[in-house]
Amino acid sequence: MRLLRQIRLLSWRIRNHKRMKTVLLDCSEQQLEIAAKMIRDGFVVGIPTETVYGLGADASNDEAVRAIFRAKGRPADNPLIVHLSDFSHASEYTHDIPELAYRLAERFCPGPLTIVLPKNNRIPYVTSGGLDTVGIRVPSHPVMHRLIEMSGCPIAAPSANSSGYPSPTCAEHVLKDMNGKIPAVINGGQSELGVESTVIAVENGDSVRILRPGCITKEMLCDVCSNVVIDRAILHELEAGQKAASPGMKYKHYSPRADVVMIESTIEDFTEYVRTHAGGNTYSLIFDGDEDGFPFIHMTYGADSSSQARLLFKRLRELDDLGAEKVYVRAPSTEGVGLAVYNRLIRAAGFEVIRI
Numbered sequence: 001m002r003l004l005r006q007i008r009l010l011s012w013r014i015r016n017h018k019r020m021k022t023v024l025l026d027c028s029e030q031q032l033e034i035a036a037k038m039i040r041d042g043f044v045v046g047i048p049t050e051t052v053y054g055l056g057a058d059a060s061n062d063e064a065v066r067a068i069f070r071a072k073g074r075p076a077d078n079p080l081i082v083h084l085s086d087f088s089h090a091s092e093y094t095h096d097i098p099e100l101a102y103r104l105a106e107r108f109c110p111g112p113l114t115i116v117l118p119k120n121n122r123i124p125y126v127t128s129g130g131l132d133t134v135g136i137r138v139p140s141h142p143v144m145h146r147l148i149e150m151s152g153c154p155i156a157a158p159s160a161n162s163s164g165y166p167s168p169t170c171a172e173h174v175l176k177d178m179n180g181k182i183p184a185v186i187n188g189g190q191s192e193l194g195v196e197s198t199v200i201a202v203e204n205g206d207s208v209r210i211l212r213p214g215c216i217t218k219e220m221l222c223d224v225c226s227n228v229v230i231d232r233a234i235l236h237e238l239e240a241g242q243k244a245a246s247p248g249m250k251y252k253h254y255s256p257r258a259d260v261v262m263i264e265s266t267i268e269d270f271t272e273y274v275r276t277h278a279g280g281n282t283y284s285l286i287f288d289g290d291e292d293g294f295p296f297i298h299m300t301y302g303a304d305s306s307s308q309a310r311l312l313f314k315r316l317r318e319l320d321d322l323g324a325e326k327v328y329v330r331a332p333s334t335e336g337v338g339l340a341v342y343n344r345l346i347r348a349a350g351f352e353v354i355r356i
C-alpha cells in the first residue's frame with residue numbers, strides 16, 4: 001500500500017509538472033497489480049517485453065497516449081503499436097481483417113510480429129499517428145501479457161527510449177532515458193530478443209510486405225504465405241519527398257551520441273581500415289571471434305545474428321557511456337535475423353556504410 005501511495009504521489013507530481021524520481025517495480029503479482037492500475041488510470045509505465053522494453057499506456061485513452069509521446073519526445077506522426085493479450089481481440093479494434101492475417105497470427109502470435117490492419121474508432125488517431133491503420137501485436141512476455149489482462153486495456157507501447165536513441169533492453173536503460181518522466185518501470189531483466197518486432201502489412205491475396213524486419217524473418221513468413229516483399233526503406237534511405245510505408249523509417253533512429261560508421265568487409269580489411277582512419281576516442285564493434293590479434297580498442301557484439309540482435313543496443317549505449325566519439329562497426333549479415341540487426345545499424349550510422 002505504501003508503494004501505491006508513493007506512485008499516486010508521483011503521478012500527481014507528473015500531472016502538475018513537478019520533479020520526481022521513477023520507481024522500479026518488480027514482477028510480483030502485487031506490484032503488477034499496481035502497474036495495471038496505473039495504466040487503467042491513464043499513466044505511462046515502462047514494461048519488459050520479449051523484444052525490447054516498452055512505454056505502455058491505455059491505447060484507447062488519448063491523454064494517456066499523449067503522455068507517451070511527451071515522455072519520448074516522439075514525433076506525433078510516428079504511430080504506436082497496440083498490444084493485445086490474444087489475436088482474437090483484434091476485431092474489437094480493427095476491421096476487414098484478411099484471412100491471411102489470421103493464418104499468420106495462428107503461427108506467430110504470441111510473439112514478435114506486428115500486423116498492420118485498418119483501425120476502428122476505438123483506437124484514437126493520436127495512437128495511430130493520424131493513420132487509418134494500426135499495428136497489432138500479441139506479446140509473449142509473461143509480464144506484458146499479464147499486464148494487458150490485469151488492466152483490461154489494449155496497451156500502446158513504443159520502445160521505452162528517448163526518441164532517436166537506441167532502444168532499451170533492460171530496466172536500467174529505461175531509467176536512464178525516462179527517470180523523472182514516467183512514474184514507474186517494471187524490472188523484468190534482460191530482453192530476450194533485443195530488437196523490436198517485425199512489422200508487416202498484408203497486401204492483396206497471399207502476400208505480405210515487411211515494413212520493419214525483426215526476429216520473425218522473411219523465411220519464416222514464406223512458410224505461411226506465397227509472397228513476401230521486403231520494403232525498400234529497410235535497407236535504403238528514403239529519397240526526398242518519398243512517402244514512408246512505415247513512418248518510423250523516415251526518422252533518425254537507434255543512434256547513440258557517437259558517430260557510427262558501418263564497414264562491410266573481412267576482419268582483415270576492417271583492421272586495416274581502422275589502422276589508417278582511427279583518431280582519438282575511436283572504438284570498434286566487432287564480432288565475437290574477431291578479437292584475436294585485433295590491435296585496437298573494441299567491444300564485441302556476438303558471433304551469430306541472434307546474439308547480435310540481443311546485444312546491439314546494449315553495446316551502443318555502453319559505447320556512449322565510455323564517451324566514444326567514433327565507432328566503426330563490422331556490418332552483420334543480412335540473412336535471417338541479421339536483416340533486423342543490419343536495418344538498426346544502418347540507421348544508427350545515418351546510412352554511412354563503407355564497403356571494402
Ligand code: AMP
Pocket residue numbers: 078079080081116117128131133134135157158159196197199211212245246247248249
Ligand atoms: P516502436 O513503437 O518504436 O516500436 O516503432 C513502431 C514502428 O512501427 C513505427 O515507427 C512504424 O514504423 C511502425 N508502425 C506502427 N504502426 C504502423 C502503421 N499503422 N503503419 C505502418 N507502420 C506502422
Ligand code: MG
Pocket residue numbers: 158159167196
Ligand atoms: Mg522505437
